Amino acid sequence: MNPGKIRRMARIEQFTSGEAQEYLKIARYYRSDYIGLHLIRNFFLVTIGYVLLIALYLLRNGVELLDTIYTRNLPGMAVGWIAGYVILLAVYTVLTYTVCSLRFAKAKKMERYLDHQLEKMQQKYEPDEVDGK
Amino acid sequence: MEQVWKFRRLCINVAEEYDFLFVPLLKFVVAFLAFSTINKEIGYMTMLDNMFILLALSLLSAVLPNMVMIMLAAVLLILQSYGVHLFACVFVVLMLLLLYIFLQRFSDKYSLLLILTPLAMHFGLAPVVAVAGGLLLEPVALLPICSGTLIYAIISVVAQCAATIHGVEIKEFTTVITQLLDSVMGKTDTVLLLIIMASVFLIVYALRRLSVAYSWQIALVCGAVAFLVLLMAGGFFMETSMTAGKMFPGILAAVLLGELLVFFCSGLEYTKTQRLQFEDDDYYYYVKAVPKIDGDYFDEDEEEEPEIQTSVRPERQSVKTQTRPGRQPVKAQTRPERQSVKTQTSEPVRPAQQDVQIDDLESRLEKAMQEIQE
Numbered sequence: 001m002n003p004g005k006i007r008r009m010a011r012i013e014q015f016t017s018g019e020a021q022e023y024l025k026i027a028r029y030y031r032s033d034y035i036g037l038h039l040i041r042n043f044f045l046v047t048i049g050y051v052l053l054i055a056l057y058l059l060r061n062g063v064e065l066l067d068t069i070y071t072r073n074l075p076g077m078a079v080g081w082i083a084g085y086v087i088l089l090a091v092y093t094v095l096t097y098t099v100c101s102l103r104f105a106k107a108k109k110m111e112r113y114l115d116h117q118l119e120k121m122q123q124k125y126e127p128d129e130v131d132g133k
Numbered sequence: 134m135e136q137v138w139k140f141r142r143l144c145i146n147v148a149e150e151y152d153f154l155f156v157p158l159l160k161f162v163v164a165f166l167a168f169s170t171i172n173k174e175i176g177y178m179t180m181l182d183n184m185f186i187l188l189a190l191s192l193l194s195a196v197l198p199n200m201v202m203i204m205l206a207a208v209l210l211i212l213q214s215y216g217v218h219l220f221a222c223v224f225v226v227l228m229l230l231l232l233y234i235f236l237q238r239f240s241d242k243y244s245l246l247l248i249l250t251p252l253a254m255h256f257g258l259a260p261v262v263a264v265a266g267g268l269l270l271e272p273v274a275l276l277p278i279c280s281g282t283l284i285y286a287i288i289s290v291v292a293q294c295a296a297t298i299h300g301v302e303i304k305e306f307t308t309v310i311t312q313l314l315d316s317v318m319g320k321t322d323t324v325l326l327l328i329i330m331a332s333v334f335l336i337v338y339a340l341r342r343l344s345v346a347y348s349w350q351i352a353l354v355c356g357a358v359a360f361l362v363l364l365m366a367g368g369f370f371m372e373t374s375m376t377a378g379k380m381f382p383g384i385l386a387a388v389l390l391g392e393l394l395v396f397f398c399s400g401l402e403y404t405k406t407q408r409l410q411f412e413d414d415d416y417y418y419y420v421k422a423v424p425k426i427d428g429d430y431f432d433e434d435e436e437e438e439p440e441i442q443t444s445v446r447p448e449r450q451s452v453k454t455q456t457r458p459g460r461q462p463v464k465a466q467t468r469p470e471r472q473s474v475k476t477q478t479s480e481p482v483r484p485a486q487q488d489v490q491i492d493d494l495e496s497r498l499e500k501a502m503q504e505i506q507e
Contacts, residue, residue, distance in 0.1 A: 059307065
């Protein structure tokens with residue numbers, strides 16, 4: 001039994017079975033694919049969220065809105081809603097891009113660490129193989 | 134004092150050894166409290182207010198991943214709101230979806246805080262979440278804490294309005310939605326609590342990471358004081374039912390629990406701090422090494438200088454690293470240990486908690502190997 005090998009194997013196992021597992025999945029993507037995928041997902045989620053907000057607003061003020069629909073500036077209101085949506089989408093796009101970039105960087109760092117550990121493990125095996133031959 | 138440190142070590146060892154028992158047990162207790170609180174707060178669907186159902190759901194939550202507990206709590210909340218009114222149910226579903234879309238989706242970690250925060254707030258222990266979170270967690274934990282605070286506001290709004298909206302006809306849904314939304318908007322307590330909890334969390338987190346002696350204790354005390362001061366200041370500017378007197382037991386509990394966390398999670402002997410200085414080809418290292426306390430440390434001969442292992446790692450004790458003139462300064466951090474002197478600079482950084490577990494594992498393995506060899 002080689003304590004060094006056991007130690008390193010335990011270290012690798014501990015590393016890959018913990019939080020790193022999720023990050024190692026991320027590291028399999030290309031950066032642009034990973035971030036792009038999340039930006040598309042973000043677009044749909046923010047759109048759904050904004051529709052829900054509008055729905056809540058209409059549920060709360062729908063009757064009042066219908067009563068005063070002829071006196072209201074409907075184009076102005078629509079422009080306001082669209083502007084709100086664009087601003088919200090822009091804010092969340094920046095946020096998603098930042099979060100995904102950070103996650104991807106961390107995932108790559110973890111992948112490098114794992115590669116490093118595996119390389120060292122390989123080095124530990126090589127002398128034994130030579131002896132065996 | 135030695136006995137105290139040995140007792141600490143014993144507690145940690147027992148917790149580590151029997152975590153397969155303690156973790157599900159704690160999860161069971163948390164789930165049971167959460168489910169019974171939802172039933173007690175709203176409680177219009179009597180079918181769900183059954184001890185057998187509660188125990189079965191809690192048992193499921195105890196053995197399955199945390200996300201199951203959160204989903205079960207959400208389903209229970211939605212069903213109980215449905216018992217109040219169909220549109221109360223619609224309101225709860227919409228609010229939960231909005232919380233997920235705009236807040237919670239950025240934080241997969243610490244999802245259990247979505248249950249623990251409302252539960253703590255129900256028992257008047259909101260300061261405990263902010264202080265303990267700042268001591269133990271990363272800033273990303275603020276998202277589930279804020280979501281949890283808003284979930285508590287949603288539950289309390291539905292519970293408050295339940296008596297008036299229960300039995301209102303479906304066609305008068307605007308009355309129900311208006312009342313619920315107006316109650317949520319008018320909840321200045323929640324807004325104030327959100328601001329206070331976020332501020333206290335960040336204060337505690339920032340102070341805890343400082344490279345000064347007793348940083349955990351300083352962070353704890355400052356967090357508790359900040360909570361009290363912000364609460365009183367908020368009272369001047371906002372209409373709120375929260376008073377310093379009402380929150381005082383919670384703050385006291387936060388300090389007591391914080392002390393426990395400092396005792397078990399920090400465990401540094403600042404009086405034996407060592408300042409080391411060495412260099413390699415590229416850098417000069419100015420290292421402050423603070424030994425960790427455990428039972429074995431005091432078993433060693435006092436005259437014998439304990440050897441210190443310093444490894445460049447991301448958290449805990451900071452190391453000020455200065456470069457040669459003309460080079461880019463690098464900040465490194467270290468976590469001191471006994472046994473040998475070792476500096477790791479080439480390896481990429483790893484999470485500190487994992488390091489601790491791995492090091493424990495390593496030491497156990499080494500002992501086992503020695504025994505085998507003997």
